[in-house]
Amino acid sequence: MREVREIEVDGDSMHVLVCSEPERPDKPSLWPSLGEYPIYDPHLYATMTTDEERNKRFRSALGQLAPGKHVVDIGTGQDLLWARESVQAGARQVTAIEVVDDAFRQAAVNLPSYDVQDRVTLLLGESTSLEFAPKADVCVAEIIGSLASAEGAAAVLTDARRRHLAPDGMVVPHRAVTQAAAGCLADILGEQHVAFAAESIPYLQSIFNWNTAPFDVRLRVENASPAALVSDSAVIESLDFNGTLHTAQETTTRLTVQRPGRIDGVLTWLQLWCLPDEDPLDALRMETNWAAIYFPLFEAPVPVEPGDSLNLTFGSTLSADGVHPDYQLSATLRTAGGHAHQGSLESPHRGGPFRAQPAYRFLFPAA
The missing domain is CATH 3.40.50.150 (Vaccinia Virus protein VP39)
Structure with missing residues (x-):
């Protein structure tokens, strides 16, 4: 069941849409992204x-x-x-x-x-x-992070290689990338309501309290199914910890729709190598504490057919703290008949807009 709950942040009350049913390990659930914030508990x-x-x-x-x-x-x-x-x-x-x-x-x-x-x-x-x-x-x-760079690995390990490691020193992990594919949040969540898991609300409140105000948190989808995605996937950021490591990146890629469905954003997930020649950890297809991160891009879901395409640009720049990245996404979805749909999202590490996108206005209803 979905319900509206009230939480208080810095003396102000706000509403949050919550799925009150208990989480199940075989079903998707919606959380705020956690790893990039100092809210760790046992x-x-x-x-x-x-x-x-x-x-x-x-x-x-x-x-x-x-x-x-x-x-x-x-x-x-x-x-x-x-x-x-x-x-x-x-x-x-x-x-x-x-x-x-x-x-x-x-x-x-x-x-x-x-x-x-x-x-x-x-x-x-x-x-x-x-x-x-x-x-x-x-x-x-x-x-x-669930987004490879979200916890500041690029900046921290660039500094570590320069100041803390011997010239021939090695870093573990060896490499991490973020993959992306297109889909619709409601379809990705399947039978679950588009609402935050009840168990996530204390963490959501902790993030807002740390920031001293609410903002459009990144949306973490646990147990997301690859079958819910309608396009192929592509790497949108790459961190080579023992090679050339960039603290800012911009990647433009084309995702091709492979089956009928609808798109209102992209789902991203981590692949990780600790040694160069091993099979990577894949956070979308393996049981791991990392989860997928969903970015809403369009005002409403757009119906798509095989052969339609999404041109996606994904950028990261260091935030004001010089460690954690801010993300910038823009997309053009081209569908049958030559129709073009534009979408974009700014996802700063801290602060930024609140309820700027329809997805966030739905998750955080007005009083």
Whole structure:
């Protein structure tokens, strides 16, 4: 059942459309995007530390790269997962960095119980500001978002390669890309209502409180089905952590409609390699804590047929904090008979418009 709930942000009340039915692991659900905001709690950390699709890839890479080496773990979290795994793999020394105060404090409490403190040094702060010596041989950083760059990986790891890594140092993960395909949000959610999952509302409120105002958050779709997409897919951003790494990108691609349906936006998802020659983690097709991100582009769903095309431009530029990206999307959908439909979206990391698109006006009804 769908219902309107009231939440309060900085003393002002607002309405949110909520699906009150419990989430099911085999059904899609709608959340705000989470990873790029400092709102981590034990539940979110637990979903990451139990993500075996992710973990087996990071472990395999550390097993090859960490033995006998100095490792820096950026974003170690309250469980110091990759710091501990690095020691387990044979690292001689680990520098573990955490920027979130609560996570750092809990990590400091947890560290003695892991019996690795003789080889792990825990630091509080932003890796882009901290200094330590000697330089590391390996950098492990699980700061990859459901959009590959959303958590600031490009800026943070560009800095880490310049200041924290030895000249021949290696980064784990090796590469991440964001894929995109066209579809309609209502069809992607299937039998579920177009409304935020009830379990997501505390996180939505935390994001708004952190920002001190509501804004059009990125829309996270958990358990999205590839069958709901009507076009082929294409890479719209690429992060080569051991190659040429860009903190700003712009990609223009053409998506071709492959089956009848309707389009009102694009669904994006992560593919990740921890080693160059492995099969990638695919967040749309595998069970993982990463999810798909949906961007609304058109005022209303547009019917499409096979052969119609969507020309999509996706850009990212660093936000005011110099770490997290802002995204810019524009699209032209060309349908039978030569009709052209224009759409665009600005998706800043912080702030920006509220209820600027029909999708957001629907999710956040006016009082």
